[in-house]
Amino acid sequence: MTAPQPTPAGHPLVRLSHVTKRFGSFTALDDVSLDVNAGEVVVVIGASGSGKSTLCRTINRLETIDSGTIEIDGERLPEEGKDLARLRAEVGMVFQSFNLFPHRTVLDNITLAPMRVRRVPRAQAEARARELLERVGLADQASKRPTQLSGGQQQRVAIARALAMDPKVMLFDEPTSALDPEMINEVLDVIKDLASSGMTMLVVTHEMGFARSVADRVVFMDEGQIVEDAAPEQFFTAPATQRARDFLSKILSH
Numbered sequence: 032m033t034a035p036q037p038t039p040a041g042h043p044l045v046r047l048s049h050v051t052k053r054f055g056s057f058t059a060l061d062d063v064s065l066d067v068n069a070g071e072v073v074v075v076i077g078a079s080g081s082g083k084s085t086l087c088r089t090i091n092r093l094e095t096i097d098s099g100t101i102e103i104d105g106e107r108l109p110e111e112g113k114d115l116a117r118l119r120a121e122v123g124m125v126f127q128s129f130n131l132f133p134h135r136t137v138l139d140n141i142t143l144a145p146m147r148v149r150r151v152p153r154a155q156a157e158a159r160a161r162e163l164l165e166r167v168g169l170a171d172q173a174s175k176r177p178t179q180l181s182g183g184q185q186q187r188v189a190i191a192r193a194l195a196m197d198p199k200v201m202l203f204d205e206p207t208s209a210l211d212p213e214m215i216n217e218v219l220d221v222i223k224d225l226a227s228s229g230m231t232m233l234v235v236t237h238e239m240g241f242a243r244s245v246a247d248r249v250v251f252m253d254e255g256q257i258v259e260d261a262a263p264e265q266f267f268t269a270p271a272t273q274r275a276r277d278f279l280s281k282i283l284s285h
């Protein structure tokens with residue numbers, strides 16, 4: 032049997048071309064084009080309501096789009112059906128709220144989708160789940176229920192759960208904004224570790240220190256548009272637009 036070919040570095044794993052999304056007469060995404068290349072970490076920042084979550088949700092087709100195209104690893108996102116489910120499984124998503132099953136153990140939360148969707152045998156799914164728990168620093172919490180864990184620990188379980196599907200890309204939508212301050216770093220450290228392992232990621236965050244140190248590119252959104260797409264050093268020291276300067280002066284003055 033031949034091993035699967037690794038995706039060549041730099042090849043676009045997520046490609047949005049001229050994507051527009053409206054809610055009624057309101058345009059939430061306005062002609063957005065964006066590539067996330069294999070191995071890249073793209074951080075998305077912007078004011079509340081600028082369209083960051085909508086961007087993530089359209090990539091996973093939790094929202095339909097009105098025009099434009101979205102491709103995952105060269106394949107256009109289908110409207111529905113089995114092909115959609117298959118492509119969706121290639122994109123792991125971690126939200127602000129962890130959405131773990133409260134009555135299941137940590138281990139079950141991680142093994143359920145691989146067993147049901149990918150038909151992975153239980154023993155194999157559990158072995159993989161334990162490996163992932165080790166990786167996110169929770170090896171000793173497998174038999175607990177989510178309510179017995181701190182917020183930071185629950186979010187690390189949610190990350191392990193997403194990784195259990197072996198996604199090609201991970202999307203994070205403000206993964207630390209519901210956490211108490213002392214738990215933010217333990218989650219950011221896990222995400223940093225993933226980044227350095229070569230995982231392709233799109234991360235929406237207000238953590239500017241993280242953006243600056245981990246991002247390969249920073250994408251700044253305003254009113255449904257991508258206004259800047261730049262290397263972090265460039266963006267934070269010399270933003271090209273007044274809109275970005277206004278945004279940065281507001282958040283960095285806190």
Ligand SMILES: Nc1ncnc2c1ncn2[C@@H]1O[C@H](COP(=O)(O)OP(=O)(O)OP(=O)(O)O)[C@@H](O)[C@H]1O
Nearest residue numbers: 054057058059077078079080081082083084085086
């Ligand atoms: N289901 C919906 N129906 C109507 N309007 C929506 C819906 N979802 C989002 N919107 C609107 O689209 C705009 C973009 O929302 P979105 O959630 O993408 O913003 P965001 O950048 O993620 O903001 P935040 O930083 O507050 O999370 C907002 O004005 C929002 O009110």
Ligand SMILES: [Mg+2]
Nearest residue numbers: 083084085204
């Ligand atoms: Mg949001």
